[in-house]
Amino acid sequence: MRDVRGDFPLLSRRTEDGRPLIYLDSAATSQKPRVVLEAMQRFYEWSNANVRRGVHRLAEEATAALEDAREAVRRFVHARASEEIVFTRGTTESINLVAHGWAAPRLRPGDEIVVTELEHHSNLLPWQRVASKTGATLRIAPVSRRGEVDVEPLIGARTRLVAVSHVSNVLGAVLPLVRIAACARAHGAAVLVDAAQSAPHLPLDVGALGCDFLAFSGHKALGPTGIGILWGKPERLAETEPLLTGGGMVREVFADRATYLEPPWKLEAGTPPIAEAVGLRAAIEYLEAIGMDAVRAHDRRLAAHALSRLSAVRGVEVYGPPGAESRIALTSFSLRGAHPHDVAAFLDGQGICVRAGHHCAQPLARKLGIAGTVRASACLYTTAEEFDVLAEALDRARGEVAR
């Protein structure tokens, strides 16, 4: 992969004492390449208007920009048609749309929803709510310290939906989705994939995964905040009821009733995030130009390097898969005798940005028997040397923050 560091303006920032800033919190949000920022600025400076229903040139340009972005997302996830792509605010909204728009109206008491113990709260809380609203049962597949999940034994005749992460935001583990989805399909259950963590790292192919819904956020995949994606099979999106009603999603409105447009538009009430869609398209085209296979290869090399460097630091325990094949370069670890927040505060003083805590996955932290972890997560702009600096700093952290 070519050197991309220069494409990301923020990466040239330095600390107060002149050290290069090391950003290892890409799982929370990625940095943005200049082309994304420029595309959004150009849109606002040249084409800004509201979409649809306008007959003037700017409205037509803005509408075309939104639909071109939809087509870019279609390519990115290898969907059949751009109408299978719904713009939302983020992964959380995408999953809630499926939970309340698709699952809640059709689940009955005794039906089962299967999730795993490693889910981010955004792929757990919506299902807790749907289960309590409908009388369905929420079943939770256990996970090991290495990030192995055993989902299939929980899938049975009563399973209506299996909602699982593609990649764990705590352990970095890549879940065996093809196998899980095949098992779900064999039992007539739908599959939702939370691709928030995989979108910037792995090639996505909804057909190959065999899922019914796939959700991800723009901001973790080099795009702007405020935009997310829900991909759904056409028949599933047709079954999905809108969570919001209002402008932009209607065919015909009378004083006492209305008819809706087809998906995806019926699920996009209100003015959509147009400039954000333009930015997301630029991010996707940027990733496509590099190639997702090259991105994955870079990430795998980084993961192997990070694992070997971090696990060699005395007192460090790395969680998740021990090999780079079944994980991304997202490493959660603990430093013996030290609290994750103290480690993160120490690292911040060294110019290294990491995250510490339960990472919005409290059931997993409880399962691991820890208050939280320190998480260093990479993106395509991350270098092996940055993990070297992290490992050296952790060696010093022991004397500073460990008991």
Add this chain to the structure above:
Amino acid sequence: MSSLYGAVVAEHFRSPRNRGSFPAPDAASEGTNPLCGDRIRIELRIDKGRIAAARFRGEACMVAIAAASLLTGMLEGLPLAEAASLPDERLIAALETPLRPSRIGCAALAIQVLRAALAEAPR
């Protein structure tokens, strides 16, 4: 071990005062920091409207442990009403370290737990 949060926090973290519990405390409470899930429990011995002794335990970060250690040290002999109105700022100042906004909650956890314990204390 003093450069990150200063000497006071480091020293109280290494050698916390009043760590432990009472067999039958007169008042007790427990609280968590939603940021990280850290948990601190404070137990009190109360005698004639004053705090006779205080103990704390819990797994938490350096700032929260040092704050609990310092706080329990301030309490002995204090009238209950005075203990209940101890301001956060006094404890934060005692830590003698600049805290980022995100860490104020770590410092304030112990004092919040104290107030909850006092709210249920026998008068």
